[in-house]
Amino acid sequence: MLNRTLLMALMLLGAATLASTAVMGDERSALEVVEKARDMWRGETFHATVRIEVTRGERTETQLVEAWNEGDHRSLVRILEPEEEAGNGYLLLEEDGEEKLWYYDHRAGEVISLPGLTLHEGFLGGGLDLDELMRGTVTDHYEVAFTDEQPEEGYNVELVPLPEAAVVYGKLVLSISEAFVITRIDYYDQRERVVKTAYTEDLLEVGERLIPRVWVVEEDTGDRTVATYKELTIDEPLPEDIFTLERLQQP
């Protein structure tokens, strides 16, 4: 089960269908920039094929997955490659306000219910630590401000977690292009050291949106995750029965 964590992160990339935040005071412009960048990802539905390459120490594993997503809590991920895992999948649903996660193993022909905690678990080890960024409203968790050093084009924005925010980082520094595409995120620990960096390469035009084609996440341990979007559609209607256990079991 390589990296279900990362898959969950990817689900959430498309998952942020959230109302814009009330904007306040001096931070108006910085917050606006972040919100605009977030808007790039926002949509009712999301469908993508992604190649994920995870390097841990000497080992590199590659997966090709197809993911469907609707709203905040409905996702289906199907593994296409490698061959031995092809057909396996994950389904995330919200029932009675509780997130439920299932894993389907096509060899066992069985659906296993996974604890919802796996979701959170994901965003630490899995590399793509976007959960904290994409979930909820930014101002719920962060103080947003421009950094002192601004690039000639685009923006550098600093997100400092509020004291009660469930965020392990000391701060996040986002580089956002003029076209409001997040190009780089530096994750600082609480000692002013960068422990993780995510950066993007290439751009995909999806309708009117600009979405990075490649996400690279490098951790200071040397671990590396590369996610490359092969296909991506946002706000296209999805098959009605896609988020069901039946569908999970029919690759």
Add this chain to the structure above:
Amino acid sequence: MTGMLRMAWRNLWRHRARSLLMMGIVFLGSLVVIVLWGVAEGAFQSMIDTHVKVDEGALTLMSANYREDPAPAQGFSPQELDEVLDAVRDVQGAHASPRMVANGMVRSPYGATGMQIRGVDPAREKEVTQLEDRLKEGRYIEAQGEAMLGLQAARNLDVRLGERVVVNAQGEAGARSQAFTVVGIYQAGMGRLDESTVIVSIAEARRLAGVEGATQVSVSLPRLRDDARVAAALRERLGQGVEVLTFEEANPMIASIIEVNIQEMVLIMIVLAILAGFGVANTVMFSVIERTREFGVMRSLGMPSRRLAMVVVTEAVLASLLGFAAAAVAGYVLVLYLAQVGIPLGPMDALVAQYGIPDTLRAAVSAWYWGASLIVVVATAVLAAWLPARRAARLQPVEAIRAE
């Protein structure tokens, strides 16, 4: 009787070297037993101490359902908790601390570890356990949003005092997460507590678990040895739904480790006693053979054979007691020294830490093993002197006097 004692005493010092040799054998055997046992007793006491004083109190109360299936929802409801606390309040000198225990994940910027979340009421918990004494850095939690971590856990997560960690839990009402500032780092000397427990306020643990009430109540008693009696009384009062566990019941593994080790010590003691016993028997036998003539004369002068045998036995017992007394003095000093300085366990410390033994083992003095050793020494001396004494008793006076 005193006459016999005096006679035995005088006899002892007539062959000083031989008597000293006999005492030396007993001295060495006793010393080994006393020191070994002191070290073992130190290990037992630190295991019990860590568990009772630092981790869980003298008694642990939990609902029968929770013991069956340790999920927060199986714990005491607020009403049940009140009943339990009322019951403990009526026990004189006892303190109770409700706890909410749940499983979760603690995250830092550098990693995440599955841990047990232990929610406590700081004021009440301090009356039951003295984890505060084992703080390496910082202070005890006081307010919400504060957490204490074990030294090993803090190292594994690379968290320092004053830094923030995030705790995730799969609660009854879905996954929850919350940030805490680490205000204290402790070293309890116990694996579970030091590696995989995060201590927060009970209100926050309840929120993370999505459950009210408590999963258990830890109780301290003024005297640990009352535990079984108090447990029985509480069981009677609270009925079947509540499990009342003493230290032994809550830690069957530790209890059996102690039991097996005591059995081992008894075995070592018996083996050493047999070895020393042969040494004593040998020495006494020679002294009897050597004094054949002397005994013959004593018998002819009208000393009863039984009394003669008693003199021989008394000599052996006296010598053994002197040897033991010397061993007791030397052993006491040595054990006290080992209690003061401690024995560093080196690479073994991680292994023993899971049982609550600190990395430096401190020996302990306990009256009961001294008493046991004393009884064994006297019994050995009597047994060892038995054959030589019988030989002395059976001497025919006329033949004995003629013996060369």
